[in-house]
Structure formats: structure tokens, C-alpha cells
Amino acid sequence: MVASSETIRLEVPNGSKAVLLKNLYLSIDPYLRMRMNREENYFPSFQPEQVIEGDGVSIVLDSGHPNFKAGDYVRGFVGWEEYSLLTNTFHTDMLSKIKYTDVPLSYYTGLLGMPGMTAYAGFHEICSPKKGEYVYVSAASGAVGQLVGQYAKLMGCYVVGSAGSNEKVHLLKTKFGLDAAFNYKEEPDLTAALKRYFPEGIDIYFENVGGEMLDAVLPNMRMNGRVAVCGMISQYNLQKPQGVHNLPCLITKCIRMQGFLVFQHRHLHEEFIETTRRYFKEGKIAYVEDVVEGLHNAPAALIGLFSGRNVGKQVVMVAHE
């Protein structure tokens, strides 16, 4: 890693529509790993020596843009740096003012941010859930998983989550109120474990993991089951993703397996914020984040995601509010 520094003037160029931000929180998300591959996906790959960018929460220091003024709290796509000067319309279009400041600002990287919206859209739009259905969530204490499990409970589903430590499993059963939870690292046979937790089978699998986990889930799915493919964190560091063998189950069980990206569901954003904030305020949704302090800790925080070192949503605090 090459650390670099530069000197910037803390004001926007005269006459421009740029926005100058002081970054407060950075969202550390698994998908950032994909931007480190040479093959481009939906986003361009990061280039060596380019500042990494991702979701963040910031305060506006100066603005030439009509939608923003100094002192506004905003969330958007920012650099992993102390100050970001957003000069192009892609970045200023992605920026949005934070409406409610009666929750911790860092929550806009999770509960009320991109991961929360991913959970909301993924569960409600992709999973086609019905009351009473059997729902399984992997990486269930992660940024997205913890919210999916709770949305599913609020809909009246039976929800089981898995995670990679007993501490996380405890959180799932207590704080997040799931019906059951297990530590997948302690299960020598994942297929058998799922059979134990779902003797009637799984209607909905919210996929955050991929690989062997998916292979164990498929034979446990019920007829007309749905798999919302949100992420496959177990695969991102592999040269070649693992092979998944049980895909013929898709036919015999009429399973729909659907990948999705949160930015295709913007029409739900307002509803997501209002609903989720209300649930949180009413104590119906709990939220756990794992905040580390200091920009210099961001790379280790990202790497830590892939061994499950974080407990809850991983955030880096760049500066005190």
C-alpha cells in the first residue's frame, strides 16, 4: 500500500458546481473487493494509486451546487480521504442530504444507507415473501443480513440465520430476535445442519455467501423457493469461484434465483427510509455496527470483512462530528 498526501484548498473553485466535503464515516463493504479485479463489472475497476471510493457520510464545507450548502450532512460516494472535492455530476448526483439527524450519522452507512436499502429492496422486491414462510439468511449478522432477518421477522416469517462465531450467533438469537441461529464453522455438514433447522425446507434464501453454502441450501429448498443473490463474500478472494453442484435442484423445485443490485431499486428509497427509521424508533429493529477510528484503519477493516472479523456493520470513523 502506498499512502499519499496532498494539500487542498478547503473551498470549491469559483463558479463551479462542485461540493467540498469533510468525510466523517466510511462504509466498508464487500463489493469494494470486486472493484479491485481487472475485469470490470457494473462499476469501473479501481486503478492503482487512485483514491478508493465508496459510500460515506460527510459534512459539506463549501458548495457551488444549488442542492447543497455548508453545514449540510450528506451521504454519497466519497473518497477514502479526509476531504473530498466532488467535481463531476456523477458524484454530485449520487450525493443526498440527510433528512433525519435524530439517529447516529454513522447509521447512514448501514441501517439507513446502502446496506439497509439493499436488505429492504432485496427482501421485499426480490424474495416475494409471504407471512409464515421459512427464511434462511447467511452472514446474518452482517450489515445487510441483520436487517433482512428482522424485516423477515416483521413480516411474520420463520427466520434462521447463520454466522461465523458464537458471539454473532448469540446476537442473532437475542438482539435480532431470529427463531434460530447457528455457527456454520461448527457444522461439519452444512446440508444436514440446514435439514435440522428447516425440517420442512426453505422458502426463501437470502444469499450473502455463495460457494459451499449455496450448494448446501439448494437441496433444502422447497417447491417454488426463491434465492435472492445479494452477495457471495466467500468467493471474492478466489482466483476462480468454487463450483456449485446442486443447480439441477432449480428445475425439480422450480426455484427462482435472482441476482440484484441496490441501485436498480431507487424508487423504494423514500419508503425504505421512512419505514426503517420508524421501526428503529419504535424499537422494532435493532442495529449493530462495528466502528473503527481513523482513516489509516480502513484497509484492515476491509480485509477483515473477508474473515468475518467485524461484528455487525463495519464502519470507519474518519473524523468526529
Next chain:
Amino acid sequence: MVASSETIRLEVPNGSKAVLLKNLYLSIDPYLRMRMNREENYFPSFQPEQVIEGDGVSIVLDSGHPNFKAGDYVRGFVGWEEYSLLTNTFHTDMLSKIKYTDVPLSYYTGLLGMPGMTAYAGFHEICSPKKGEYVYVSAASGAVGQLVGQYAKLMGCYVVGSAGSNEKVHLLKTKFGLDAAFNYKEEPDLTAALKRYFPEGIDIYFENVGGEMLDAVLPNMRMNGRVAVCGMISQYNLQKPQGVHNLPCLITKCIRMQGFLVFQHRHLHEEFIETTRRYFKEGKIAYVEDVVEGLHNAPAALIGLFSGRNVGKQVVMVAHE
């Protein structure tokens, strides 16, 4: 294989609702292989020494059932035998009278039978096709594939099919009118081949094959692509299905991959028959079948499917009409 014979009276038991059939054509379908596995799927497994059953076209010899009378041509679920006595309601419920006899009766095992219906429902309901989209069909000269390709052309899609011999590829390009076709056995790199045939990517993949073919398709899919998983014939004879590696593409391309079974789409049956018969009569749809004569050839015909020996829909003629 144990051949067995028994003597039956060619009339239904007095007072029963049974139907006695003389079988004319048997439909030889890949899914029958799955019923030879110990694990049950949507249908019970075949038991050793049990008569194999599958779709067939028959003439009613005698009937105690109010819906059928001697002389009716019917299609339904029959035994691989010369005469079938259907005594339980499962079998008589599955039986239906053939309305139009102005097409060859054998077509009710294909064009106007279960495979045709599978193609019709699979393409129109599962693929969500739009005019101008890029469609790829594997096993494209098979019973289902040949119809999917033609339905897609009729909708105004750009359609490429693959098959396992140059004779079949020729059929695809001429008789079935696809935009392009290739022999997958002559392609050392399937991913590259698909890239060549679909420089803009694939919107819809109609999956009949599975395994390596699916792995080659996924990186070639476009955003919001759909994979209708109808069959995975390359996998049915394996002890363990091959691993498919490129599933992370589901996320980055927002792909929907959906398995289906034809019997969940019965509401479309009337529309399917009317539409398909009209297309055929008007010369807008062509149909190729591969008929072998004699019940004793049925096992070899089924085995032949898995090496692609058949050209078009495989049928066994049990008796002359």
C-alpha cells in the same frame, strides 16, 4: 433389463371408472432419467420391475370413465407397454382427449404435447421476452429447443442455437430459421464462441444442458438477463453434477435464473394448443421428430438422448394407428 409379459383382458372391470388404452406412441424424454434415481423429485422414483411410465398417445379400447369412450384418441401418462389399463384417478385425470386430428398423432408427444407446452410456457412465461432481444438456446434441435427457437423468432428476437452435430446445426439454420447456429462439440472454448455469436451479450438463455455450457453462458449474459432452466441433460448421468463457477455473474448482471416444470403452467394449455397448431398450419413453425418403431427399441431410444443420437423429438411408435 428384464422383459416381462402378462396376459390382460381387453376390457375394463365392470362398474369401474378405468380406461383401457392401446398405446400408439411413447414420448422419450430426458426427465425420465431422473425418475431412475433413488432420491425422489417431483415424481416418485421408478421401482425395479415396475413398468416405466411417461407421456404417450393412445386410442381408447374400452372405458368406464364418463370422459372417454372407445375410439377416442387421447394423450396422457401411460406405461411403456402395448396396452395400459388406467385404474387410478391420478392417471385418468392426466388423460386428455385429442381435439385436433388433422396433424400426425405422434405430434402430441412433442409439438402439441408436453415438450411443446414446456417450450411455450418456458419461453413466454419464464423468459419475459421482448422483441429484439438476444436469445440463446442450447440443445436447440431437441424436442423443446426447436420450438423455443421458433417461438423466439416469431416474437422478433435474434436467436442463436447450439447442437451437437453439423446435421443438426444445418436444421437450425434452415428448417427452424434461426439467425445463427453452431456445433458445440467443435468449439474448444464455449465462452469465446458465445462471445462471437453474441458480441452484445445474451438477454435470454433457454437452458437445456447445464454444466460447462451454463458456465460459458453466464459471463456472456447482459444486465437483467434471464435464464429459464428447463433441463440440464448433460448432468443427469453423472454421480455428482458438475460445479458451475460463474454464479457471481448473477449479482453483477442482475440475472434471474428460474427453474420450472411444465405442469405448473396448465392455465396456458388451451392457448398453447390453439396458437401452436395455427402456427404449424400456417407454416410458421416447423417440427422435426425422430420416430423409431417397436416398443423393444424404447430403452435404446432413451439412452440415445444422452449422447444426442436423436435428430429432433424422439418418439417410439408402439403400434400403427
